[in-house]
Amino acid sequence: MDMKSLIVTKNLSKTYGKKTAAFRALKDIDLEIGEGESVAIIGKSGSGKSTLMHLLALLDKPTSGSIYINGVNSTKLSTRQLNKMRNRYFGFVFQQFFMNANDTVLNNVLLPLKISGTRRRTRKKLAMEALKTVGLEDKANNKATNLSGGQKQRVCIARAIVNNPKIIFADEPTGNLDSNTGAKVEKLLFDLNKKGVTLVIVTHDEDLAKKCQRQIRIVDGENK
Amino acid sequence: MKFLDILKEANQNLLRNKGRTLLTILAIFIGSFVIIIANAIAAGVNKYVDDQINAIGGDGYIEFMTKSTYDTVSSYLSTASGEIQEYNPDKNSQTALAITNEQVEKLKQIPGIKTDTLMLLGGNAKVDYITGGKTDKKYLIASVGLTPSESLQFQRVAGKGNDPFSSEYQIEISLDYAKALGYDNPEDAIDQTVKLAVQDPFTKSFTEIEGRVTAVMANGLMASMSPVRLNLAYNDRIYDESTKYLPTDQKNAKYTGAVEYDYENYSAKEIKDALDQIGLAALTVEDEVGMFKTFLDVMVAVLDVFGGIALLAAAIGIINTLFMSVQERTREIGLDKALGMSSSKVFLSFSLEAIMLGFWGSAFGVILSIILGTIVDNILHASGAVLESFPTFHVVAFTPENIIPIVATVMMIAFLAGTLPARRAARKNPIDALRYE
Numbered sequence: 053m054d055m056k057s058l059i060v061t062k063n064l065s066k067t068y069g070k071k072t073a074a075f076r077a078l079k080d081i082d083l084e085i086g087e088g089e090s091v092a093i094i095g096k097s098g099s100g101k102s103t104l105m106h107l108l109a110l111l112d113k114p115t116s117g118s119i120y121i122n123g124v125n126s127t128k129l130s131t132r133q134l135n136k137m138r139n140r141y142f143g144f145v146f147q148q149f150f151m152n153a154n155d156t157v158l159n160n161v162l163l164p165l166k167i168s169g170t171r172r173r174t175r176k177k178l179a180m181e182a183l184k185t186v187g188l189e190d191k192a193n194n195k196a197t198n199l200s201g202g203q204k205q206r207v208c209i210a211r212a213i214v215n216n217p218k219i220i221f222a223d224e225p226t227g228n229l230d231s232n233t234g235a236k237v238e239k240l241l242f243d244l245n246k247k248g249v250t251l252v253i254v255t256h257d258e259d260l261a262k263k264c265q266r267q268i269r270i271v272d273g274e275n276k
Numbered sequence: 277m278k279f280l281d282i283l284k285e286a287n288q289n290l291l292r293n294k295g296r297t298l299l300t301i302l303a304i305f306i307g308s309f310v311i312i313i314a315n316a317i318a319a320g321v322n323k324y325v326d327d328q329i330n331a332i333g334g335d336g337y338i339e340f341m342t343k344s345t346y347d348t349v350s351s352y353l354s355t356a357s358g359e360i361q362e363y364n365p366d367k368n369s370q371t372a373l374a375i376t377n378e379q380v381e382k383l384k385q386i387p388g389i390k391t392d393t394l395m396l397l398g399g400n401a402k403v404d405y406i407t408g409g410k411t412d413k414k415y416l417i418a419s420v421g422l423t424p425s426e427s428l429q430f431q432r433v434a435g436k437g438n439d440p441f442s443s444e445y446q447i448e449i450s451l452d453y454a455k456a457l458g459y460d461n462p463e464d465a466i467d468q469t470v471k472l473a474v475q476d477p478f479t480k481s482f483t484e485i486e487g488r489v490t491a492v493m494a495n496g497l498m499a500s501m502s503p504v505r506l507n508l509a510y511n512d513r514i515y516d517e518s519t520k521y522l523p524t525d526q527k528n529a530k531y532t533g534a535v536e537y538d539y540e541n542y543s544a545k546e547i548k549d550a551l552d553q554i555g556l557a558a559l560t561v562e563d564e565v566g567m568f569k570t571f572l573d574v575m576v577a578v579l580d581v582f583g584g585i586a587l588l589a590a591a592i593g594i595i596n597t598l599f600m601s602v603q604e605r606t607r608e609i610g611l612d613k614a615l616g617m618s619s620s621k622v623f624l625s626f627s628l629e630a631i632m633l634g635f636w637g638s639a640f641g642v643i644l645s646i647i648l649g650t651i652v653d654n655i656l657h658a659s660g661a662v663l664e665s666f667p668t669f670h671v672v673a674f675t676p677e678n679i680i681p682i683v684a685t686v687m688m689i690a691f692l693a694g695t696l697p698a699r700r701a702a703r704k705n706p707i708d709a710l711r712y713e
Binding site: 106109111112131132135136137138139140144146150152154163164166167168169 | 277278281292607608610611612613614615616617618619621705706707710
C-alpha cells in the first residue's frame with residue numbers, strides 16, 4: 053500500500069463467554085486501513101462486523117492480537133489515553149443517532165468538546181462551523197427531539213466532525229433513513245472523506261459498501 | 277470535562293424529572309428540619325441560660341449538703357427518669373442526713389473558706405401567700421428563694437437587695453409581684469412592708485409574718501423560678517413557723533449550706549475536694565446549670581436520633597432516585613463514555629447530583645426552621661403570651677456554628693448514598709450502554 057497506514061490489526065480475535073460457552077466472534081483478523089481511505093466493513097447480521105468496529109474504534113478490548121493506531125499499539129495504552137484518543141481523533145456516527153433529545157442541537161454537537169474541556173466560546177464556534185458543514189446552522193437552538201430522522205443523522209455527523217477527527221466510524225449510518233435522505237447523508241460522509249478524513253463504514257448494504265474505495269468482508273468472524 | 281460543566285449538567289439532570297427530585301428533597305428536608313430545629317432550640321435555651329448565669333456571677337460561691345442527701349436526691353432523679361437501680365443500704369437511705377456540728381467545725385478549717393459567709397439551712401421556707409402592699413390582695417407563692425450570698429447578682433430594677441446575714445426580715449420581690457401588689461413604679465415598693473403567710477396544719481389559721489422589701493428583681497429566668505427571695509433570718513423565721521410541730525432535733529437539723537471561698541487563690545475543685553474529705557458534696561453555680569444543660573442535651577440527642585432515622589430513610593430515597601436516573605440515562609452515559617468521558621467524571625457527575633439533593637434538602641430545612649422559629653418566637657413574645665416577660669429569651673438561636681455542620685453532614689450522607697448508583701454508572705461499558713433499549 054502506497055499510503056500511510058492509520059490502522060493496522062494483527063491476529064485480532066474476540067471471544068465472548070468462557071470454556072464450553074465460549075463464542076469466537078472474531079478470528080485472527082489482519083487488516084490495514086490507510087490514511088484518507090474510505091473502507092466498508094460489510095457482513096450479515098451476527099457476522100462480527102460490529103464487534104470489529106468496536107475494537108477498531110477502541111470502544112472494546114480484543115481477547116488477543118493487537119491494533120496499531122498511527123503506529124501506536126493501542127493495547128498498551130491506559131484507559132485515560134484511550135479516552136483521549138477517541139475524544140481527539142475519532143468521530144462516531146450511529147444508526148440510532150444517540151442524541152440527548154431534550155437538549156438543543158448545538159449542545160448535542162459540542163458534546164465531544166465539552167468532554168475534552170474546550171473553552172466555552174471556542175466550542176460554540178466550532179459547533180456552529182460543524183453545523184454549517186451539514187447545512188443545519190439555522191437549527192442550532194432547536195431541541196433535538198423536534199428534528200426529522202435525516203436531520204438527526206446530519207446533527208450526528210456534525211457532532212462526529214466537531215473535534216476535527218482523523219477518522220470517522222459510521223455504524224449503519226443510513227440504516228434508519230429512507231433512500232432520499234440516506235443519499236444526502238452518504239454524500240456528506242463521502243465529501244468529508246474527499247477532504248481527507250478517513251471513513252470506516254459498517255454496513256450490510258452492498259450498494260453503500262460499493263461506494264467505498266475498499267470493502268472488508270466479514271463472514272462468521274473471519275476476513276474473507 | 278471541566279468541573280463547572282459537570283456541575284451544570286448534574287443540575288440539569290436533577291431538573292429533568294422535577295417531581296421525583298422534589299420528593300427526594302422533601303424526604304431529606306424532613307430529617308434536616310428536625311435536627312436543625314432541635315439544635316436551634318438547644319442553642320437558644322443555652323444562650324439564654326448562659327447570659328443569665330453570667331449576669332448572676334456567683335464566683336466563689338458554693339452550695340453543699342451531706343453526701344447521703346446528695347445521693348438520695350440524685351438517685352431519686354435517675355429513678356424518676358426511668359432507670360431502675362439495685363438498692364444499696366449505704367447510699368439509698370430515704371432520710372437525708374443532716375450536716376453535723378463536727379462537719380461544720382472541719383469546714384471552717386478548710387483553707388480559702390470565708391467562714392463569715394457560712395450559712396446553714398434546715399430547708400427553704402414554705403409560704404402559702406404574699407399580701408400587703410397597696411391592694412391588700414393575697415397572691416399565691418409557689419417557690420421561695422434565698423439571697424444566700426452577696427456574690428450572686430440577681431438583676432434588680434430597684435433597691436439594693438437583701439443583706440444575707442442581717443437579723444432584720446428582708447425580702448426581694450419580682451417586678452410582676454410588685455405590680456400585683458399595687459406598686460406600678462418599682463421604686464415605690466422599696467422599704468414597704470409585705471406579709472408572708474404560713475398555715476397551721478391543725479388549726480388551719482394563718483400566721484402572717486412581716487418583712488421589708490429591699491429590692492424589685494427584673495423579670496427573667498431567676499425571677500420566674502423564685503418570685504420572692506428572702507434573707508436568712510426571714511427564711512429561718514418562716515421555716516420555724518412551718519415546722520413548729522416537729523421534734524426539736526429535726527427542726528434544728530441543717531440539711532444544706534452555702535459558703536463563699538477565696539476564688540482568686542483557690543480553685544472550685546480544691547474546695548470541692550476538701551469538702552468531699554469531710555463527707556460533704558458541693559455544687560457551684562456552673563454545676564447546677566450543668567445538670568440542667570445535661571437534661572437539655574439528652575432532649576436534643578433524642579430529637580437528633582429521630583431526625584437521623586428520617587435522614588437514613590431519605591438516604592435510601594436518594595439511592596433509589598439515582599438508580600432510576602442511571603437506568604434512564606444508560607445510553608447517554610454510554611455515549612459520553614464512547615466520546616471519551618472518563619469513568620471518574622461519570623462518577624463525579626452522579627455524586628454531585630446526590631450532594632445537591634442533600635444541599636437543597638438541608639437548605640430548605642434551614643430556611644423553614646428560621647422562618648418558623650422566628651414566627652413562633654414572635655407569637656410567644658406577643659403581649660399576654662408565655663414569654664412576654666422574657667424579652668431577651670429567644671426559643672431558637674441560629675448561628676453559622678449550629679447550621680453549617682448540619683448542612684455539611686447531610687451533604688456528606690447524600691454523597692455516601694449516591695456512591696452506589698454513581699459507581700454503577702461509572703462502571704458501565706460504553707458498548708453495552710449504547711445497545712441498551
